[in-house]
Amino acid sequence: MPIRHAVIHQIDKKPDGSPAALHLAGATLPESVAIDNLLYDVADTYNAKQGKAWGFFHGESGAYPLSGWLSKYMAGSTDFLEFTREAAEHLTRLMEESNLTTGGHVLFAHYQQGMTEYLAIAILQQVETVSVAADLSVSVSRNLDTTNLSFAARICLSEWQNNPKSRQYISFIKSKSGKKISGYFQDFIGCQEGVDGPGETRTLLKAFSDFVESEDLPEDSAREKTQVLVDYATSQTKRGEPVTIEELSELIDEDRPKAFFDYIRNKDYGLSPEIPADKRTINQFRRFTGRAEGLSISFEAHLLGKRIEFDQGAGTLMIKGVPTQLVDQIKRASQA
Template identity: 70%
Template sequence: MPIRHCIVHLIDKKPDGSAAVLHARDSELAESQAMENLLADLNESYNAKQGKAWGFFHEESGAYPFSGWLKEYQDGGRDFTAFTRQAVEHLQKLMEESNLSIGGHVLFAHYQQGMTDYLAIALLHHSEGVTVTDALDVAPARHLDLGQLHLAARINLSEWQNNQQSKQYISFIKGKNGKKVSDYFRDFIGCQEGIDPPSETRTLLKAFSDFVESEDLAEEQAREKTKTLVDYASTQAKLGEPITLQELSGLIDEERPRAFYEHIRNKDYGLSPEIPPDKRTLSQFQRFTGRAEGLSISFEAHLLGSKVEYDEGRDMLIIRQLPTQLKDQLKRRKED
């Protein structure tokens, strides 16, 4: 993971309403193993975070100036240190206006992963701990607490530059339960939400269920394809990367690598070519299937207890809200 530029500034702001004080670094951080370890740990913590949102920049304006500064840096009009200094001064101003915010170390890192350039921005805090010294004494020690990462964003610089129609080149951590504590940080980036990962993931899983049903697959084949989808999507979520529909289609059916992709396009599910996976939605997806003597039953695990009820004592399944197509067939049969 080559690090192109990296710097840390400090905004000292207490939760007592006192003014925020900026301590800005005047030069980039030198390359080091510690810096590489920090960025790797930051990415791991960020990727594992639930409740991230994906979006794109507001149009540049006085209220949302960040994208203009970033473009100037990308175009070579200003160096990385000057860009981050102006950005952190803007963050300091927004932080002072927010009564819910406290200060911290502000990390800016421009790095490359594969062929893609990213800019990571995170507000970091310390935790107090203990360590054992070389003399075997126990001593207090402070460390960056990446497990408590609440304000952070990652911008896919390559996609921002090369795909003007994209609405998902920025990801950021959303406040839990709609807390406004993170709103000022989102406004600092100048980001608006463009894609709803849970909704997109649910639509993808619905498309997959329809595909499996339309292919009339054997039970074992259906289970294998389900496992392929969940494994791939979970891996992408762990890496912080989107699900690519064409890649997924090729994994689901190697002999017909475009079959699932064409199914999605022909049925017009409205899915983007790349989907940020939602881990919580994926964890709920599992199919119960069974066939016997002309009877075939298949449903998703999350329906158990709501639309589908299992009565073990009477060896029965109770199904509520039958599919319209099935009801129409039953009605026609009754009329006949």
């Protein structure tokens, strides 16, 4: 991933209410293996992070000035260092208002991956490590911790500039502790949520389940296609890329590459062409299928123990919330 510009500023902020101190870098970071490795490690941790949210910029205002500064930088009116300095000063002011936050080293990186440009922003903490020299002496050093990210965001600059109607060109880590803890960072980015990643993922999986059922596929084929979906979605989340419905359709059925795509298009699922897949939801998705003597059963693995209970000793399944369509068919048959 070629890095166009990168810089690190430091905000010294303790959670005891003492004033925050901002230490601005005097220049952007020169090209080096070290900064390449740093960004790679940050991106790797960020992509693997669960619970990210997706959205787009609020309209530029005094409360949300970052998009305006970023626009000037992208237009060439200001340079990267000036843009990040303004941003770091704004972030410091927001930190100052929150006694629940600590400072850190703020990484800004404008980089390219393939044909797409991104801006990554992450607050990194330091950790102490022990190293051993050639003479077997030991020393303690402080290093940036790239394995733990609580405050980070990635802006797809290409999509932001080329697709103004998009509602998912920004992703950011959403704290499990609620807005009180991390709301200031979302306000700093000036981002509002535009896409419900877990909800979109659940809808995609529902559409896939409906598709498999409509195709009346053999057990092995259904299991194979499920694994293709899981593998593809997992790979995309690791890369930080969305799931593309058309590409997924081609992978699911190479002989009929448009089958799943057309099925979704002709049904009222309301799915976008690209979906920011939720890793946790994908990991929960597996299908159990089986057929024997006129009986066909297929259900998603996460339903086991919830809507479906298995009694191993008796060899029985108990289903809660039987589909309405099936209930109606059974009622009509029993009344005939």
